Amino acid sequence: MRPPSSMRPSTSPPRPLSGLASLLGAPSGTSRAPLAAVSGVTIDSRQVRRGDLYVALPGATAHGADFAAQALAAGAAAILTDPAGREAAVATGLPVLVVEDPRALLGQVSAWVYGEPVKDVMVIGVTGTSGKSTTTFLLEAGLRAAGHRAGLIGGVEIHAGELRFAPKLTTPEASDLQGLFALMREQGVTAAAMEVSSHALALGRVDSVFYDVALFTNLSQDHLDFHKDLDDYFATKARLFTPEMSRVGVVNVDDAHGRELLGLAKIPMTSFSAQGAPEADWRAVDVRLGSDGSAFRVAGPGGVQEDASVALPGPFNVANAMGAIVSLVEAGVPLHTAVAGVGTLSGVPGRMERVPGGEDFQVIVDYSHKPGAVESVLRSLRQVTAGRLTVVLGCGGDRDRGKRPMMGEAAARLADVAILTSDNPRSEDPLRILAEMMDGVLGVPEEERAHVIIEPDRAAAIDLAVGRAGFGDVVVVAGKGHEQGQYVAGEVLPFDDRQVVADAIVRRRSRTGRRSTYGE
Numbered sequence: 369m370r371p372p373s374s375m376r377p378s379t380s381p382p383r384p385l386s387g388l389a390s391l392l393g394a395p396s397g398t399s400r401a402p403l404a405a406v407s408g409v410t411i412d413s414r415q416v417r418r419g420d421l422y423v424a425l426p427g428a429t430a431h432g433a434d435f436a437a438q439a440l441a442a443g444a445a446a447i448l449t450d451p452a453g454r455e456a457a458v459a460t461g462l463p464v465l466v467v468e469d470p471r472a473l474l475g476q477v478s479a480w481v482y483g484e485p486v487k488d489v490m491v492i493g494v495t496g497t498s499g500k501s502t503t504t505f506l507l508e509a510g511l512r513a514a515g516h517r518a519g520l521i522g523g524v525e526i527h528a529g530e531l532r533f534a535p536k537l538t539t540p541e542a543s544d545l546q547g548l549f550a551l552m553r554e555q556g557v558t559a560a561a562m563e564v565s566s567h568a569l570a571l572g573r574v575d576s577v578f579y580d581v582a583l584f585t586n587l588s589q590d591h592l593d594f595h596k597d598l599d600d601y602f603a604t605k606a607r608l609f610t611p612e613m614s615r616v617g618v619v620n621v622d623d624a625h626g627r628e629l630l631g632l633a634k635i636p637m638t639s640f641s642a643q644g645a646p647e648a649d650w651r652a653v654d655v656r657l658g659s660d661g662s663a664f665r666v667a668g669p670g671g672v673q674e675d676a677s678v679a680l681p682g683p684f685n686v687a688n689a690m691g692a693i694v695s696l697v698e699a700g701v702p703l704h705t706a707v708a709g710v711g712t713l714s715g716v717p718g719r720m721e722r723v724p725g726g727e728d729f730q731v732i733v734d735y736s737h738k739p740g741a742v743e744s745v746l747r748s749l750r751q752v753t754a755g756r757l758t759v760v761l762g763c764g765g766d767r768d769r770g771k772r773p774m775m776g777e778a779a780a781r782l783a784d785v786a787i788l789t790s791d792n793p794r795s796e797d798p799l800r801i802l803a804e805m806m807d808g809v810l811g812v813p814e815e816e817r818a819h820v821i822i823e824p825d826r827a828a829a830i831d832l833a834v835g836r837a838g839f840g841d842v843v844v845v846a847g848k849g850h851e852q853g854q855y856v857a858g859e860v861l862p863f864d865d866r867q868v869v870a871d872a873i874v875r876r877r878s879r880t881g882r883r884s885t886y887g888e
């Protein structure tokens with residue numbers, strides 16, 4: 369997998385800065401500005417390439433202009449900044465353009481530098497609290513089945529045709545995003561599926577992207593460290609459903625916020641239900657859930673019907689598949705092709721991913737790190753668990769604290785064994801986070817409560833869960849999914865749940881000397 373810094377076209381024709389100056393409405397700058405030309409854009413001095421426009425933005429911890437000298441050394445051709453960054457930028461001797469709010473213009477500027485690459489790629493955008501990543505993988509499979517050379521942008525992986533990148537954010541910064549679309553154009557990509565986070569909408573990362581189809585999956589509590597409340601979070605997501613951003617919308621009406629969105633969206637909307645809701649335009653009916661996936665029938669407008677399946681377990685994956693199928697149809701893919709393509713996806717890294725070990729119990733790694741997602745994962749695994757259901761779960765530090773008791777409660781209410789542990793404590797004391805999770809645990813009546821164990825060391829918690837598993841049990845290690853690190857006190861320590869589980873299985877085997885724990 370390639371690093372995000374290489375997520376740009378190999379060459380890009382230089383564009384005269386004078387053109388940018390007129391695009392920005394003649395901003396103040398140095399006299400040399402009209403002489404320069406730029407061929408790329410970045411907001412990170414560490415990623416500057418020769419000929420780049422370095423956009424020095426104010427941030428929460430630093431001002432990009434503090435790194436102007438580093439950008440100069442790396443070959444930047446010009447700097448765009450705000451009044452606070454002017455002095456440090458001018459000191460480099462590079463041509464400088466100054467505008468009040470460069471972040472607000474970043475999408476437009478980057479699209480201009482790369483020659484409006486989005487015009488050559490049809491984009492389907494997916495927003496919502498849960499299901500975004502899986503849905504984009506399903507969409508990519510459907511686009512491929514329809515003969516497109518497909519792209520994928522999201523928090524698990526980024527694909528530009530055959531190229532694979534490890535993402536830094538769920539939705540890249542506007543400059544990286546436009547560079548990525550330019551790379552897709554270079555690679556002959558004709559259509560892409562993309563996760564659109566609420567941060568991206570709020571911070572203008574997707575300005576200058578136009579979505580052929582925008583899909584809303586669902587909304588539950590998340591990111592309340594960033595948005596002031598759930599209404600603000602919802603209103604931010606609803607911005608995607610305006611004519612400036614998207615042509616048509618697709619919405620899940622099994623979700624209360626989805627139903628609300630249907631009423632207030634400013635573009636033509638198509639609705640779907642994975643629960644057969646009669647008012648929906650498209651419905652999943654005759655749903656048969658299995659341990660490895662589900663079969664169902666898609667019923668659409670005018671009595672159209674098509675047998676479908678999704679090779680990913682759980683009712684929420686029926687909803688994800690329905691969202692993908694309906695969005696593909698809205699994007700012009702024939703229903704039969706959309707259904708066939710979606711049915712080919714066999715898994716998404718870190719999403720309900722089974723760690724192979726040949727044991728008589730199952731260990732599943734899942735990215736669920738929000739109360740609603742933890743709840744639906746536990747409810748759906750309960751349906752396929754013959755033995756005990758164990759969850760290993762933590763809550764992130766320096767993020768939405770309101771989620772902690774809710775996640776503790778979900779684990780204690782819905783699992784048989786809940787092992788509470790750490791998940792990216794960042795600058796916080798892991799024991800304090802665990803205490804807040806316990807507030808939720810204690811809200812569950814004792815007789816209904818899971819057996820709760822507290823083990824702040826995540827590797828030890830996983831080892832414990834695997835070591836205690838017996839015949840027919842399911843262990844779900846929730847929260848990190850595909851992630852490769854644990855954020856602790858300003859450091860990122862290497863940590864991959866799937867690897868830690870695999871090691872724990874091997875250790876267990878060497879301890880017990882046998883695979884099966886049947887009869888223990």
Ligand SMILES: CC(=O)N[C@H]1[C@@H](OP(=O)(O)OP(=O)(O)OC[C@H]2O[C@@H](n3ccc(=O)[nH]c3=O)[C@H](O)[C@@H]2O)O[C@H](CO)[C@@H](O)[C@@H]1O[C@H](C)C(=O)N[C@@H](C)C(=O)N[C@H](CCC(=O)O)C(=O)O
Nearest residue numbers: 411412413425427428429430431432435537538539565567
């Ligand atoms: C709140 C937020 O989005 N912050 C982002 C923002 O940080 P910031 O403005 O505070 O930046 P800063 O560290 O003060 O630095 C100021 C400027 O100096 C630049 N700089 C900094 C250091 C250096 O050596 N050289 C340099 O040029 C930085 O690129 C930045 O432009 O700009 C940074 C550079 O792009 C981002 O990395 C950072 O995302 C942080 C890491 C983050 O965690 N964002 C999360 C909350 C996020 O966006 N999540 C969403 C949703 C996830 C989901 O639901 O799935 C996502 O889309 O990923």
